[in-house]
Amino acid sequence: MSDLQLRRTLLYVPGNMPSMLQNIPIFQCDGVIIDLEDAVPLSEKDAARILVRRFLDTYPQRNKEILIRINPLDSKWGIEDLRAVLPALPDGIRLPKADTPEIVERLDTLLTEFEEELGIEIGRFKILPSIESAAGVINSIKIARCSQRVFALAFGAEDYTASLEIERTKTGEELFHARTRVIWAARAAGIQAIDSIFADVGDMEGLRRETELIKRLGFTGKSLVNPRQIEVVHEVFAPKREEIDYALQVVEAIQKAREMGTGVISLGGKMVDAPVVKRALRVLKTARAHNLIDMEIDDEVIYGQE
Structure with missing residues (x-):
């Protein structure tokens, strides 16, 4: 029986906060997503990528999966994010605004070019596309299958509901169709599915209910915004x-x-x-x-x- 790589918990860590970066080795999550996008103000983009690079250079013996959420490739920061952090060898890239397979394919090509420059194995860097819009949901099957680097699909409920101009609720009825489409696409491609964050870090029972729901739907993990959420999610995903x-x-x-x-x-x-x-x-x-x-x-x- 082949080993299963657990991705129950992917914890967001702001790339501009040294204290949080330094704590990454002690967090008990399965992986971290070092964020250079939404968590970092425009005025700190350049400084954040330098800080992240320095942190990764001092963290060679890693005890968890390390992904970097870059800025969108069509922004003026996305490619610079790649150029700064890839030499420090993260495990992969969380790609925001993955609305089409073409944007994922573009990232695949860029990663190949950087791997060639760095003299490392082609295909080393993985891609986690983030499905955050109606277009992304509609294209999710093609996105899941467009690159061998794609190991999972992530669902971003906050941006998805914003794109539909609707409110995100704790009961989540408005997310059901999108979630199921993301899961179908991931399962059809033989990859994992990672659910969105639960933003209310003080509501552990709400987090538990939502995690139980997405587990029943077929998700294999959840993105998190606070280390205190890790234990609850792990408890839910553990077999009884x-x-x-x-x-x-x-x-x-x-x-x-x-x-x-x-x-x-x-x-x-x-x-x-x-x-x-x-x-x-x-x-x-x-x-x-x-x-x-x-x-x-x-x-x-x-x-x-x-």
């Missing part, structure tokens, strides 16, 4: 003990079915076949990534031996 126990029972049942020469078997009065086994393996894979189990399982459980 009863889920793990049932998944183990499913695996045991299907292994017995293989011994009997059949692809289906009954467990507790319910049929266990390949789709049920796939869901069980997903639970076990996630549980292993959370260090809740240490067992190894591969696809032979589903398909049997040749």
Whole structure:
């Protein structure tokens, strides 16, 4: 069974705040997004990218994924952001305003050029496109498939609701269609889906409810704006003990079915076949990534031996 890279929590860290940058190694999130875009005033853009570069140069032994949210490529800062931070080797770029596959392809080309200049492996830098508008939602399937560098799609609810000229609510009905479109696109492309921030850092119960909702919809993680939100999101995404126990029972049942020469078997009065086994393996894979189990399982459980 291949290892699953957890991206439950991607924490935004303003690129112009040295105190926050210095704390990145101790944050317990799966990854950070160092922000050079919305969090940085226009007057501090140049200073912020220099600060981020210096920080990354002093942080070579990294314990989490590091992404940089650059300014839009069609702004006067975007390419300068790339030129400043890529030599410090972040893991990838979070691309704002990813409205079309063409803008992602343009970033792909630029990253290849920088990799060639730096003499590093082509394809090293990953891309996380941020779907933040009606156009982005409509084009999300093409965006998800337009580059091998794209490892996930991110949904930006604040900019999306602004583009529709509607209010974002805590209940989130206005986001349902866009969220499902982003998830469909990501799953169709075989990549992960990262949900938007929950802006009210004082409302932990609201954060929990929203995280439970987006987990049910199919998202694999969430962007965060405050380190205090990390624990709640991790708790929600961790498989529950009863889920793990049932998944183990499913695996045991299907292994017995293989011994009997059949692809289906009954467990507790319910049929266990390949789709049920796939869901069980997903639970076990996630549980292993959370260090809740240490067992190894591969696809032979589903398909049997040749």
